[in-house]
Every structure is written in C-alpha cells, then in structure tokens.
Amino acid sequence: MFTNLTENPRGFRFLDHMTDAEIEAYGLDIDEAFENAAKAVEDLMVDLSSIRPIETKELKIEAHDLGALLYDWIEALIALQDNEGLLFSRFECRIDKINAEKYILIAKLFGEKFDPSRHEQKTAVKSPTFHDMIFTEKDSLVTMRFLVDL
Numbered sequence: 001m002f003t004n005l006t007e008n009p010r011g012f013r014f015l016d017h018m019t020d021a022e023i024e025a026y027g028l029d030i031d032e033a034f035e036n037a038a039k040a041v042e043d044l045m046v047d048l049s050s051i052r053p054i055e056t057k058e059l060k061i062e063a064h065d066l067g068a069l070l071y072d073w074i075e076a077l078i079a080l081q082d083n084e085g086l087l088f089s090r091f092e093c094r095i096d097k098i099n100a101e102k103y104i105l106i107a108k109l110f111g112e113k114f115d116p117s118r119h120e121q122k123t124a125v126k127s128p129t130f131h132d133m134i135f136t137e138k139d140s141l142v143t144m145r146f147l148v149d150l
Contacts, residue, residue: 011036012043021123021150022132026143030066033142034073034105035091041077041148042088042111046119051089053110061105062098067133069095069103070146074128077109081125085114123150 011032015022021044025037042048059076063069080086088111095105126149134145 010039012040014040014044015145017147019150020129020147021125022145022147024143024145026141028140028142030095030142031093033144034070034093034095034107037070037074037144037146038077038088038091038093038107038109041074041125044123044125044148044150045081046087046114046122048089050119051087052112053088053090054112055086055110057086057088057109057111059105059107059109061107063103063105064101066095066103066135067130069105070133070144071128071130073105073107074146074148078125078127080109081114087111087114087119125150 011027012023012025015024023040025033025040027033027036039048061069061072063072088109090110092108093105095103097103129147129149131147136143
C-alpha cells in the first residue's frame with residue numbers, strides 16, 4: 001500500500017485479480033478518495049486522459065454507510081456511461097455524515113459524451129460489488145479497496 005500521494009499521484013491503482021478489477025483508491029480525506037475511485041472506474045472503461053471536462057453533471061447520493069455510498073457512487077457512474085454515454089475525468093466530491101445511519105455524497109462531475117473517434121473503449125464494467133470492500137485511514141491517508149465486475 002502507498003503511504004503518500006507522491007508515490008502514485010494518480011490517486012489509484014489496479015491490483016491483480018483473477019476475474020474482476022480490484023481497485024485501490026486513496027486520498028488525503030474521504031472526499032478525495034471517492035474522487036480517485038471514480039477516476040479509476042472511468043480509466044477502466046476508457047483512457048482517462050482522453051476525456052475532456054467540457055460538460056458538468058451534479059449527483060446527490062444518500063446511503064446508510066460508506067460502503068453502500070461507494071457502491072451507489074460507482075453504480076451511478078456506470079449507469080451514466082451506459083444510459084447517457086457520459087464519461088468523466090474530473091470530480092469534486094463532498095461527503096457528510098448526516099446522522100448515525102446516513103451519509104450523503106454531493107458530487108460535481110466534469111466530462112463529455114462518448115466519442116468513438118476519440119475514446120477507445122477498454123473494458124466494459126458491469127457493476128460494483130461489496131466483496132472485499134475495505135476502508136482504512138493511516139498516516140493522513142484514506143484508502144479504499146473494492147472490486148468491480150467486468
């Protein structure tokens with residue numbers, strides 16, 4: 001595991017897994033870790049650097065814990081790509097704990113519509129999973145590990 005963002009400034013990495021994609025995303029806080037998790041999922045689908053941040057979309061997601069919030073966040077990104085053809089390269093996330101049983105994510109996404117002449121499709125991502133989902137915080141670094149079905 002990385003101990004700081006200078007070791008891998010992208011904020012995420014892909015881990016070896018037999019059948020699915022295992023992602024480790026991290027940040028200086030939970031907001032940045034969620035932003036980097038989104039970048040990783042988008043980078044699985046197309047080259048992240050090919051996505052221009054010319055359109056914006058706002059999302060609000062509520063869940064009972066951070067695991068469910070991450071799951072719903074990744075699921076929303078996949079749905080936007082599948083249903084609206086939207087890809088994103090930049091994210092601004094704010095996560096708040098409303099009470100003991102509720103978290104809320106308010107996000108602004110920056111990207112564009114899929115263009116086959118500019119965006120080479122890499123991998124089709126089916127859905128997130130709860131399997132082996134882990135959140136840790138150590139030395140001012142929040143790390144999330146999760147799987148997505150391919």
